[in-house]
Amino acid sequence: MATQVVPKLETKAALIKAGLELMLTKGYSNTGIQEVLNVSNVPKGSFYHYFGSKEEFAVAIIHFFDQSYTADLQQILSNRKRSPIERLHDYVEHSKAKLVEEGCSKGCLIGNLSQEMADQSEVLRKELCLVMNKWRDLIAECIEEGQKIKEIDSGTSPHKLAEFFSAAWSGAVMRAKTVKNSESLDTFIELIFNNVLI
């Protein structure tokens, strides 16, 4: 009987997807390579064929998560049928819906790994920074567009408003994950649009 040959890319993707799910729920330290192998049904040798270490594996997971998240974010923030402030609103409502659907668990991989690993791994810290700053800059672009059409208050720079927006949203997600309800997200949405951006 012929053994099923799993194409290389599929194996790598299966490892990354299993790793992402485990790291989102359990964090970096609590995620064991053996568990990733069990879930993805991949032999140990294959893991080390693709990834030199657990840290390198986490970098691949961050890149994968970033690609998917950034694609969503860019799609929402470039929707010309909506005004800049409506797009920002769509983004947080979309994120909130996903979080609530998951019972306010998991949260954001970038936030989770930042809290856990920023002082533990310089390699991961730098990757997390890049992603955080990229998302903030996408939000800043949308805010700048809103300021140009006088929809968003121009008293503060788009960069600062986006930094505040991103930090406050991350904190609200963290609180929702801890308290297990969406109060902090609802409060963020109410105040950021009524008191900060307008």
Place this chain on the structure above:
Amino acid sequence: MATQVVPKLETKAALIKAGLELMLTKGYSNTGIQEVLNVSNVPKGSFYHYFGSKEEFAVAIIHFFDQSYTADLQQILSNRKRSPIERLHDYVEHSKAKLVEEGCSKGCLIGNLSQEMADQSEVLRKELCLVMNKWRDLIAECIEEGQKIKEIDSGTSPHKLAEFFSAAWSGAVMRAKTVKNSESLDTFIELIFNNVLI
């Protein structure tokens, strides 16, 4: 030669202090009991005399951290020589100074453990919730006082403003810890006082 007798409370306190330092830097999962014993120079038997498990140990660490943090927070927020908004300002400047002094590392134990453990331990999650909500309520009291003397905008309830304040500050601390500079903290301070509370 008589063996030195270490009083019981001192041993327990030494374990908690060593555990706090390690968990602040490395998180819960990465902190091994053996490392706590090595740092505090306490034999293994003593650990299990005081704490039934690592989880129970973490609860004791949360209580210890909370006591110390709450004492600081209450002292700053009840300083009658300063107006309510000046007190809130003092609180974040005090927290920022501590964070910057540590090279923007460690961050807040409650935030760190929330991200790492909210989906892993119901016992820790509930403890973290209690602490988060207590701190938020202390901030809400100060905001209410500010609203009564018309120093803070009354368009939003003290509870909601405090929820937003706390979440946004937690997020700013997380970003500072990741980026390793105080930009997010400075932005929080500028915007929360200029655009949100006033």
